[in-house]
Amino acid sequence: MKKAIFIIFSLFVIACNEPDKKLQSLDSFYTNKGEFDMSRIPLIKPYEATTGVTPRDWIVATADTNSIAPTIPGTEGIYVTDSLIFVHSINTIVDYQDAREAWFVIRPKQDTVISFTNHSNYLNYLKKLGFTKEPHLYNPDNVFMSFDHNDYIDWKKL
Numbered sequence: 001m002k003k004a005i006f007i008i009f010s011l012f013v014i015a016c017n018e019p020d021k022k023l024q025s026l027d028s029f030y031t032n033k034g035e036f037d038m039s040r041i042p043l044i045k046p047y048e049a050t051t052g053v054t055p056r057d058w059i060v061a062t063a064d065t066n067s068i069a070p071t072i073p074g075t076e077g078i079y080v081t082d083s084l085i086f087v088h089s090i091n092t093i094v095d096y097q098d099a100r101e102a103w104f105v106i107r108p109k110q111d112t113v114i115s116f117t118n119h120s121n122y123l124n125y126l127k128k129l130g131f132t133k134e135p136h137l138y139n140p141d142n143v144f145m146s147f148d149h150n151d152y153i154d155w156k157k158l
Contacts, residue, residue, distance in 0.1 A: 058140040077137025
């Protein structure tokens with residue numbers, strides 16, 4: 001009887017320690033949460049959102065040191081589809097100029113960042129891309145909390 005209990009207990013411990021298969025198949029780019037003094041949200045490789053511990057000022061940038069894609073400070077909202085990244089920022093920079101508010105569409109495969117300081121122009125561009133309504137952008141703090149809790153981001157379930 002003790003032997004049977006030991007075997008059942010051992011199987012239970014092994015099952016509990018089995019790594020999540022979904023996480024095993026993910027590139028480490030998509031599971032890295034940052035360092036001690038920095039929080040990180042993976043978007044579409046090589047793009048990420050990062051912030052220091054305090055204050056929580058999120059910046060979207062590329063992790064590729066060979067890229068010349070612009071950095072987007074003041075990120076207030078983000079959303080990712082299969083091939084696009086959407087960003088809304090305040091007190092940001094557009095074309096090397098200060099901007100009070102801006103919207104960005106990032107196409108990682110083409111390494112392009114399209115920026116808009118006019119919301120109507122942004123919405124018109126989305127229509128050209130085939131969007132019938134504006135995607136909901138999520139607060140980066142909330143996205144990071146979900147990522148930190150789940151170890152990956154499922155943008156469709158946020």
